Amino acid sequence: MKVAILGAGNWGTCLALMLLNKGHQIHLWEYNEQLVRDMITCRENRTYLKGFTLPEAISITWSIDEAVHGAECVLFVVPSSAMRQTAKTLGDHRILPENSILVSLSKGLEHNTLMTMTEVIADEIKGHRMVALSGPCIAYEVVQGLPTTIVSASQDAEAAQTIQDIFMTPLFRVYTSDDILGIQLGGALKNIISIAAGMNDGLGFGSNAKSALITRGIFEIQRFGVSLGAKPETFNGLSGIGDLITTCFSGHSRNRHLGEEIGKGRSLKNVIDEMIRYHYFSKRYEKNKKVFTNSGLNEDSTMKEEHRRRYYSISKVADMLDLKSHILRFWESEFSELRPRKNRAGNRVYTERDIKIVRLIKHLLYEEKFTIEGAKKRLKTDREMMNKQLSLPLSNNGNDNKAAIEALRSELNKVIEMVEEL
Ligand SMILES: NC(=O)c1ccc[n+]([C@@H]2O[C@H](COP(=O)([O-])OP(=O)(O)OC[C@H]3O[C@@H](n4cnc5c(N)ncnc54)[C@H](O)[C@@H]3O)[C@@H](O)[C@H]2O)c1
Numbered sequence: 001m002k003v004a005i006l007g008a009g010n011w012g013t014c015l016a017l018m019l020l021n022k023g024h025q026i027h028l029w030e031y032n033e034q035l036v037r038d039m040i041t042c043r044e045n046r047t048y049l050k051g052f053t054l055p056e057a058i059s060i061t062w063s064i065d066e067a068v069h070g071a072e073c074v075l076f077v078v079p080s081s082a083m084r085q086t087a088k089t090l091g092d093h094r095i096l097p098e099n100s101i102l103v104s105l106s107k108g109l110e111h112n113t114l115m116t117m118t119e120v121i122a123d124e125i126k127g128h129r130m131v132a133l134s135g136p137c138i139a140y141e142v143v144q145g146l147p148t149t150i151v152s153a154s155q156d157a158e159a160a161q162t163i164q165d166i167f168m169t170p171l172f173r174v175y176t177s178d179d180i181l182g183i184q185l186g187g188a189l190k191n192i193i194s195i196a197a198g199m200n201d202g203l204g205f206g207s208n209a210k211s212a213l214i215t216r217g218i219f220e221i222q223r224f225g226v227s228l229g230a231k232p233e234t235f236n237g238l239s240g241i242g243d244l245i246t247t248c249f250s251g252h253s254r255n256r257h258l259g260e261e262i263g264k265g266r267s268l269k270n271v272i273d274e275m276i277r278y279h280y281f282s283k284r285y286e287k288n289k290k291v292f293t294n295s296g297l298n299e300d301s302t303m304k305e306e307h308r309r310r311y312y313s314i315s316k317v318a319d320m321l322d323l324k325s326h327i328l329r330f331w332e333s334e335f336s337e338l339r340p341r342k343n344r345a346g347n348r349v350y351t352e353r354d355i356k357i358v359r360l361i362k363h364l365l366y367e368e369k370f371t372i373e374g375a376k377k378r379l380k381t382d383r384e385m386m387n388k389q390l391s392l393p394l395s396n397n398g399n400d401n402k403a404a405i406e407a408l409r410s411e412l413n414k415v416i417e418m419v420e421e422l
Contacts, residue, residue: 001166004029004071006064006086008039011105012077013049014139016058022169027059029067031078031086034369036062052143065095073101073166076121080108080188083117087124096125101159103131107187116184129159132180133167134187135238136246138253142172149173151239153183175238182230186221186240190247193217195259197248202263214248311349314340321358331361334372337379 001024005012008030016028030036039045043054054060061067068074068090078086083106090096102125104117115123118130135150142148150167152174154160164174177183193214200210221244222235234240247253254275261271318325332338332348337357340348350358357379364375 001025001073002027002071003166004068004074005077006067006075006090007031007077007079007082007106008035008045008048008060009077009079010048011139012075013045013052013054014143015075015077015105016054017052017143018169018172019166020055020058022166024166026057027061027067027071029061029064031062031082033062036060049139049143064089065093068096068100070097071100072097073103073163075103075105076117077105080106080110080117083108083120084110084124087121091125096128098127100128101131101162102128103133103163104184105133107134107184107191109184109188116181116188118180118184129156130154130180131156131159131163132184132187133163133174134183134243136242138246138250140252145171147171147173149175149238149242151175151177151183151237153177153180153239155180177234177237177239179231179234181228182225182234183239185225185228185230186235186237187243189221189224190217190240190244191255193221193244194247194253194255195262198253198256198259198261199263200259201256202260202265210248214244218244311341311343311351312355314348314350317350317355317358321355321362323358323362328358331358335361335376335379 003019003024004027005016005019006029008016008028012028012030016026020026028039030039035045035047038047039054039060043056044050044052045054059067064086074090074096076083076086083104096102102118102121104121106117109116110120113120116132118132122128122130131152131154133150133152135148137148137150148171150172152160152163152167153176154163155178157176157178160176160178164176168174196213196217197210200206200213218235218241221240222232225235226232247256250256258268258271258275261274262268312320314325314328317323318328332340335357338354338361340350340354343349360379361375364370364378365372370378
């Protein structure tokens with residue numbers, strides 16, 4: 001069967017591998033062109049599912065039309081925030097085969113409307129059978145072939161069964177349900193309790209409190225779901241209590257991890273920045289995070305002042321940023337912005353500022369795929385912009401100068417913030 005998968009994130013890529021193994025014809029669509037190129041060249045999704053080879057049999061594309069052309073089944077695996085746009089693009093193009101089944105594997109509700117994902121899809125693409133697949137299914141376990149269960153829910157029993165057949169393997173067991181609303185509410189609302197369970201872990205509150213939180217949490221989810229029209233028994237099943245338990249205990253759950261870091265006293269922004277910077281699902285995440293945290297380079301507001309003034313050896317910086325020392329030396333010779341000073345022993349040492357520049361260079365070369373010359377130009381433009389903002393004319397009048405210096409300070413802060421965000 002031809003299956004189109006929309007979204008080559010952690011879950012979408014895992015599903016592509018799993019369904020290919022089952023003998024389906026897989027077309028994987030990803031909106032990020034750079035990621036598509038990278039996956040085609042390396043036959044690996046180095047951003048979201050590092051370490052797993054993507055066989056040539058998986059067709060990878062950023063053309064949504066090409067991906068869904070002739071597909072009997074279309075899986076939506078984009079984040080809930082991107083669901084409407086993705087469905088709208090597909091609806092506008094009018095290229096879906098009439099009888100194709102649309103399946104949501106995303107967990108979440110739409111902001112503002114609070115619609116479920118299948119409601120959002122149906123709002124943009126009319127006349128198709130809709131299915132939601134949800135349950136305790138952490139992609140990293142599924143891709144390793146660990147036993148998993150999930151629920152295929154639809155108001156159309158035949159559609160739910162067709163999807164059950166497409167996915168079912170001895171290690172991936174699919175149950176069916178007609179409560180498409182309850183299945184999706186369980187998958188979305190459990191995230192809130194999962195963040196709270198993580199906070200419980202971060203605060204060191206122990207198992208008693210965590211169990212109480214989970215038990216009371218599922219009751220609240222159930223009451224809320226039933227008041228919206230879902231069936232009460234759905235929340236006692238895999239996509240309710242099942243998914244809640246997994247997400248509250250799993251070391252792979254992003255929501256639980258986020259809560260845990262907040263529970264330890266860190267700011268929401270700081271934790272999210274870090275998760276994005278080190279791609280939470282990268283195998284190197286834990287290692288990077290450890291080095292990052294121990295380095296004192298954590299840009300949290302709670303960062304100690306003495307850490308800001310520290311100097312770092314080239315090997316320490318290389319380790320911290322997951323680079324080789326010889327690459328840093330090469331960059332020193334290429335980028336005039338990078339000017340590590342020498343310590344008393346004559347060894348080059350990096351300051352916080354140098355480290356930020358290295359991070360920026362790494363980002364430009366590795367993430368944005370700039371060439372060395374391109375990255376140099378980009379850094380030069382940034383520096384010129386900074387200089388332009390710094391070249392405020394000073395006058396002989398002290399008051400004018402005060403105002404000019406204030407304006408300069410505020411501009412400078414903006415530039416620093418911009419660089420820090422990278
Ligand atoms: N990872 C899991 O274990 C897992 C399991 C079950 C369900 N889910 C659900 O699947 C959905 C996707 O999760 P994930 O873990 O694969 O996410 P991810 O963060 O690993 O990947 C996100 C994907 O969405 C793409 N994307 C980002 N913005 C986009 C946009 N504006 N338009 C189109 N695509 C965009 C990204 O390029 C990437 O391919 C979520 O709703 C999640 O709750 C995930």
